[in-house]
Amino acid sequence: MQNFKKYLLLSAAALAFVSCSSDDDAPAANNVTLEFNNTFKDKTIVLGDAASASATTNTSAAGQIHHFSEVKYVISNIRLIKDDGSEVPYNVNDLDKGATVIDQAKMASLSYVLSNVPSANYKQIKFGLGIKTEQNTLDQTRFPKFYAAAGANDTEMMWEWGTGYRFTKVEGFYDTDNKVMSIHTGSTIAGAEGAYKQGVNAYRDVTLNLTVNAIVGQNAPKIKIKADFDKLLSGKINTITLSTGEGANDNATPNVHTAAQMVKFVDNLGGNGTSDISGMFSVTSVEN
Secondary structure, eight states: OHHHHHHHHHHHHHHHHHHHHHHHHSOSEEEEEEEEEEEETTEEOOOOOTTOSSSOOEEOTTSOEEEEEEEEEEEEEEEEEETTSOEEEESTTOHHHHOEEEETTOGGGGEEEEEEEESEEEEEEEEEESOOGGGOSOOTTTOHHHHHHHHSTTTOOBOTTSSSBOSEEEEEEETTTTEEEEEEEOOOEESSTTOOEEOOOOOEEEEEEEEEEEEESSOOOEEEEEEEGGGGTBOSSOBOOOOOSOGGGOOSSTTTSOHHHHHHHHHHHHOOSSSOSSTTEEEEEEEO
16 A cells, blocks of 8 residues: 555656646747738739730739739738737837738748747737838838838839838739739828828738637747738729729829729728728638
């Protein structure tokens, strides 16, 4: 009996040791990788010029054939939502550490690593398409890294008049005669110099449910996110027909299309914040 008691005590001690060791070994944080796949429906987009035979073509709900030569957009204000509903923000006030330009022409930009994410089980991800109003100024001093990336000659995610950043930039061609399509979105300002105020707010907050919980700790999960640019013209909110050179109805060139027309594209891509909170985005898988 005495030996049996000793055996039980030794077993309990061993279990306690394993449990403590497991707790000690579990990291307090790990990385989470966001991997973006830009598509037309389920086909990954291949960029091309007007004469390109290899570019991925798409047909809108209005019947317009179109393809892209450039696809770029800004992701910022990233938050992960635990399975208890609490939010974990990721450098939401630092564009250098918590914002990025997704560029279909740059493979490396399609994967964005969130470092030192606290260990937890996460069920949702939220992020901004664009930049919040209070951060949407070209501030080279506060955010030199993001400023340089957005302003690079091969990126050009800044408005020429210098009031803020472009949030999305889509260039391409449409109809059988390959008319030029150039669609840029971003928040606008109104008022005289020294008295500027918010005009159109093109920032959109996107909320996505994960297919399974992302388990951060021993694991460094990869969240795969599809951005379906079929929604640009054939969104949940608006069906858009492109036109060029028709005055107030011109919506295919950014220097002509009005703020009201721009918002139609914004609502298709990022949702309207009420009836649509996901826009063109969806989570296709989580790899733990």
